[in-house]
Amino acid sequence: MSKKALITGITGQDGSFMAELLLDKGYDVYGVVRRKAVLNYGNVEHIKDSINFVNADMTDIVSLIGAMKTSKADEVYNIAGQSFVATSWEQPIVTTEINAVGVLNMLEAVRKVNPATRFYQASTSEMFGHAQEAKQSETTPFYPRSPYGVAKLYGHWITKNYRESYNMYTCSGILFNHESERRGKEFVTRKITDGVARIKLGLLDCLEMGNLDAKRDWGHAKDYVKAMWLMMQQDEADDYVIATGETRTVREFVEKAFECVDIIIKWQGKGLEEIGVCKTTGKTLVRVVPQYFRLAEVDILLGNPKKAEEKLGWKREISFDDLVRCMVENDLKLIEKE
Ligand code: NAP
Ligand code: G4F
Numbered sequence: 090m091s092k093k094a095l096i097t098g099i100t101g102q103d104g105s106f107m108a109e110l111l112l113d114k115g116y117d118v119y120g121v122v123r124r125k126a127v128l129n130y131g132n133v134e135h136i137k138d139s140i141n142f143v144n145a146d147m148t149d150i151v152s153l154i155g156a157m158k159t160s161k162a163d164e165v166y167n168i169a170g171q172s173f174v175a176t177s178w179e180q181p182i183v184t185t186e187i188n189a190v191g192v193l194n195m196l197e198a199v200r201k202v203n204p205a206t207r208f209y210q211a212s213t214s215e216m217f218g219h220a221q222e223a224k225q226s227e228t229t230p231f232y233p234r235s236p237y238g239v240a241k242l243y244g245h246w247i248t249k250n251y252r253e254s255y256n257m258y259t260c261s262g263i264l265f266n267h268e269s270e271r272r273g274k275e276f277v278t279r280k281i282t283d284g285v286a287r288i289k290l291g292l293l294d295c296l297e298m299g300n301l302d303a304k305r306d307w308g309h310a311k312d313y314v315k316a317m318w319l320m321m322q323q324d325e326a327d328d329y330v331i332a333t334g335e336t337r338t339v340r341e342f343v344e345k346a347f348e349c350v351d352i353i354i355k356w357q358g359k360g361l362e363e364i365g366v367c368k369t370t371g372k373t374l375v376r377v378v379p380q381y382f383r384l385a386e387v388d389i390l391l392g393n394p395k396k397a398e399e400k401l402g403w404k405r406e407i408s409f410d411d412l413v414r415c416m417v418e419n420d421l422k423l424i425e426k427e
Contacts, residue, residue, distance in 0.1 A: 095162035097121040097147060097195065098169030099140065100131030102271040103211065106314040107166055112139055114318075119160035121145045121153075121169065132271045147191030150198060157202035164207045164321050167195050170241075173275055174215060177237035178384055185240045192244035196251045196259065204257050207321050210248040212261040213241050214306070214332070214390045226393040227263065227330055234385040249328065258326040265306040265332035265392040267313040268412060270419035277339055278307065278416065281346050286420035288374055289350040295374055299381025301340040301363065304389040308333045309407035309415075319401040332392020333405050342413065343375055349417040 094111050098104040099120030111118050119141045120133065130137045143159050145152035147169050157165075170188050171177065177184040192210060199206045217225045218234035233239045245261050252259045272279040280296075287293035308331075316331045340356070343365060347354050353368040354375065365375030397403045407415075 091115055091117045092163045093117045093119065093161055094164045094166060095119045095121065095143070095156060095160040096166045096168060097145075098167075098211070099133055100129070101168065101172070102132060102269055102273070102310050103267075103314060103317075104166075104168045105132030105136075105271055106269070106310050107168060107317060108133055108136060108140060110314050110318060112136065117141065119143055119156070119162060121156055147194060148186045150194040153194050153198035154202060157198045157206070161203070162206055164209070165195065165199055166209045166317060166321075167192060168209075168211045170211060171237070173273070174235050174237045175275070175383060177235050177240070181236035184236050185243075188237065188240035189243035189247075193247050196247060196257075200251070200255060200257065204255060207258040207326070208248070208251075208260070209317055209321055210244055210259065210261040212245040212248070212263045212328070213238070214263060214265040214330075214392060215387060216242045216245060216263065217390065218387050220387075220389060220391075224334075224391050224393040225330065225332075227328055227396055234387050235383070238387075245328075252326055258321075260320045260323075260326040261328040262313075262317050262320055263328060263330045263392075264313055264316075265308065265330070265390055267308045267310040268416065269310040270416050271310070272416070278342060278413075279420075281343055282413070282416040282420045283424075285346040285350055285352075285417055286424050289352070289421065290424055292424065295376050296343070296365075297376050297378045297381070298339065298343070299377070300383070300386060301338060301343070301377060302388070303339050303386060304336045304391070305339070306332045306334070306336045306390050306392045307342070307409060307412065308405050309412045312405050312407055316397055316401060316403045319397075319403055323401070327400075329397040329401065330392050330394055331397055331403070332394045333409070334392060334394055335409060336389060336391040337409065345410065345413045346417050347374070349414050350421070
């Protein structure tokens with residue numbers, strides 16, 4: 090008989106790749122969707138006929154118990170979240186209700202309906218925040234820097250606590266930034282690739298950016314959902330860092346994205362005066378504006394994926410250059426279609 094999996098956050102970037110992976114492996118896939126005024130399957134539109142959708146919300150335990158009863162899931166991938174860090178200062182309560190209490194709601198639904206169900210929690214490198222070690226691993230102390238990071242830290246610890254209190258198979262993936270052509274356009278990578286494509290096609294003059302010095306460890310989401318699945322197939326539940334072990338500035342991401350459309354960027358000025366100009370035409374293509382700076386910044390993230398590589402046999406397959414190129418090429422195609 091096929092295994093059954095319940096995915097929360099199935100309409101998002103990671104949920105959609107997870108659904109594809111599990112369908113390929115022969116699972117019966119159930120996906121939690123929120124009620125919307127206009128019905129919309131987000132990133133799983135193309136496979137919607139293969140998915141059993143269940144109406145539920147992370148903030149409503151009654152609906153999550155219903156989702157567990159309907160799906161009879163063997164594995165729950167708790168991927169839903171208010172995932173945009175900047176929004177967490179504008180909406181700290183809802184961020185906490187979804188990213189902290191929502192995890193507790195899902196864990197309780199699992200415990201009440203079938204405590205033998207395996208549970209995956211989408212934890213994050215944002216929990217390291219003001220990083221206490223140069224390379225962050227499972228043993229690095231946490232220091233979150235946003236309401237998002239603080240809420241996710243609760244989700245992380247309550248997942249560990251259910252493992253220790255109730256002997257349930259609950260694990261967390263501490264995932265560093267991972268991107269794809271399905272990334273929301275508010276995130277820096279997709280904002281850049283969409284902007285570069287529009288500039289190339291003559292539809293935009295200039296990219297307005299925040300902190301170009303911030304450094305992130307960027308991988309491809311397709312590689313990262315493989316790690317989530319592996320974490321759920323072990324003899325014992327545990328927590329793992331998933332990262333590439335490389336870090337780059339936002340500035341380097343901008344340069345690489347422009348390179349993909351044969352534009353070389355030269356930087357001039359400093360801080361809020363910094364601009365990126367086209368080396369051949371001298372035209373300003375990148376400007377720094379204060380509105381995209383954060384109230385508290387996470388300056389640098391760099392993960393150490395050694396434990397996942399050794400214990401799970403996981404390895405990142407898609408390089409940084411390929412990630413940027415596939416995002417730019419996809420945005421060029423999408424905009425040309427528009
Ligand atoms: P995403 O594209 O923003 O997707 C978020 C998903 O959560 C969407 O399906 C959204 O549904 C759903 N959701 C939000 N609030 C909900 C609620 N109250 N009830 C039910 N569903 C709700 O995010 P992502 O990049 O795929 O990230 C997936 C998870 O991993 C998130 O928890 C995020 O915080 C975490 N994470 C992401 C990264 C990364 O770099 N991508 C790294 C570490 C951890 P709607 O379609 O209805 O909005
Ligand atoms: O793309 P971002 O918004 O992602 P951030 O804040 O790192 O969070 C992402 O990764 C986390 C894992 O570490 C996830 F948990 C979380 O759910 C999300 O997926 O910003 C990246 C960096 C920041 O330092 C930001 O200040 O880019 C900097 N940045 C500079 N200019 C900008 C911009 N960010 C955005 N969104 N827009 C800008 O114009």
